[in-house]
Amino acid sequence: MPNVLITGASGFVGLALTEHLLARGDHVIGYDLAPPPTAALCAFAALPGRFAAIGGDVRDSEMLGRAMRMHHVDRVVLLAAITADAGRECAMPQAIFEVNVGGVLAALNAAATARKPRVLLGSSGSVYGASGRTAALLDEVDTPPQPEGLYGISKQTAESAALRLASLHGIDLRIGRLGTCFGPWESETGVRDTLSAPYQVLQHAHSARAVRLPRDSRRDWLYVRDAAAALTALLDHASPTSPVYNLAAGFQWSMTQWCQQVAEWQPGFDWRIAQPDRDDEQANVSYYAPYDRAPMSIERLRADTGFAPRFDLPAASADFHAWLQAAHHV
Numbered sequence: 001m002p003n004v005l006i007t008g009a010s011g012f013v014g015l016a017l018t019e020h021l022l023a024r025g026d027h028v029i030g031y032d033l034a035p036p037p038t039a040a041l042c043a044f045a046a047l048p049g050r051f052a053a054i055g056g057d058v059r060d061s062e063m064l065g066r067a068m069r070m071h072h073v074d075r076v077v078l079l080a081a082i083t084a085d086a087g088r089e090c091a092m093p094q095a096i097f098e099v100n101v102g103g104v105l106a107a108l109n110a111a112a113t114a115r116k117p118r119v120l121l122g123s124s125g126s127v128y129g130a131s132g133r134t135a136a137l138l139d140e141v142d143t144p145p146q147p148e149g150l151y152g153i154s155k156q157t158a159e160s161a162a163l164r165l166a167s168l169h170g171i172d173l174r175i176g177r178l179g180t181c182f183g184p185w186e187s188e189t190g191v192r193d194t195l196s197a198p199y200q201v202l203q204h205a206h207s208a209r210a211v212r213l214p215r216d217s218r219r220d221w222l223y224v225r226d227a228a229a230a231l232t233a234l235l236d237h238a239s240p241t242s243p244v245y246n247l248a249a250g251f252q253w254s255m256t257q258w259c260q261q262v263a264e265w266q267p268g269f270d271w272r273i274a275q276p277d278r279d280d281e282q283a284n285v286s287y288y289a290p291y292d293r294a295p296m297s298i299e300r301l302r303a304d305t306g307f308a309p310r311f312d313l314p315a316a317s318a319d320f321h322a323w324l325q326a327a328h329h330v
């Protein structure tokens with residue numbers, strides 16, 4: 001069974017990927033500043049794979065190298081990130097680059113001191129930036145990356161810098177641009193400034209607060225269990241035809257459809273699109289941007305790995321609801 005080191009393993013996508021890999025018997029070494037939540041440790045203990053957590057700084061190349069050598073790591077997935085909003089961009093611009101770019105370079109240098117494991121860099125659809133306003137479909141070849149925020153800029157920089165360093169070291173590097181995830185294990189990690197809109201709606205619903213959407217909004221929401229499967233498909237692939245892949249859903253649905261799903265679980269759930277002319281009604285769900293980003297193409301991923309998402313909206317909704325109930329979140 002492969003030994004997989006995951007940076008950012010205590011985060012939203014990191015926990016989902018760890019669970020997915022442990023379920024098939026991989027050994028996972030979670031490397032993160034923060035410890036995994038207790039609920040995740042309990043879930044991991046019931047799975048066939050072995051899990052070990054290391055508390056460490058992602059910028060510390062020596063410590064990463066020691067962890068890779070000690071655990072005979074054959075695969076590395078880089079998910080540690082600061083997902084910044086405008087406030088954090090102003091407050092700590094350097095830290096965003098130190099972690100999102102510096103942490104990636106530190107891990108690649110560490111990998112060069114170990115058995116040169118295969119490396120998968122978790123990048124982001126945010127690298128497309130302004131292209132998302134105009135393109136019909138965000139494609140790895142045809143769509144120019146035009147990141148607008150420091151987060152997207154740092155991710156694009158990480159992609160280019162990682163490709164250069166991996167080539168110098170002779171390391172097998174793959175890059176997966178993640179779509180916008182929702183689902184189990186999402187929480188406020190303190191370094192992710194905008195929680196997904198589906199999660200915000202759930203938080204309001206569970207606190208018996210009415211939801212007022214800023215507008216209806218369509219997006220190619222990616223259920224995090226599909227994100228974990230897509231990352232795994234790219235990680236497993238013997239010889240990808242390209243270094244960069246979109247990891248996305250391939251279909252869209254709207255936030256009003258999500259509210260309808262939540263209303264099925266929670267009778268009496270009060271939601272609507274905010275009507276500012278009615279008593280100055282304010283929206284209480286924040287979207288990432290004032291426009292709907294174009295969906296990401298998954299044709300390259302589908303053609304090369306055979307990946308197909310398992311969770312359309314009804315399937316994701318049913319699975320998420322069952323998970324929330326089992327975890328006593330509802």
Ligand SMILES: O=C(O)[C@H]1O[C@H](OP(=O)(O)OP(=O)(O)OC[C@H]2O[C@@H](n3ccc(=O)[nH]c3=O)[C@H](O)[C@@H]2O)[C@H](O)[C@@H](O)[C@@H]1O
Binds near residue numbers: 032179190
């Ligand atoms: O969709 C995306 O764009 C992003 O999705 C995920 O990010 P996510 O899991 O949603 O973020 P968090 O839930 O905040 O997890 C990040 C983790 O990194 C860790 N981290 C962050 C910063 C740091 O310096 N060190 C460190 O270990 C945090 O403790 C946290 O556990 C991926 O991890 C990112 O690489 C990806 O770019």
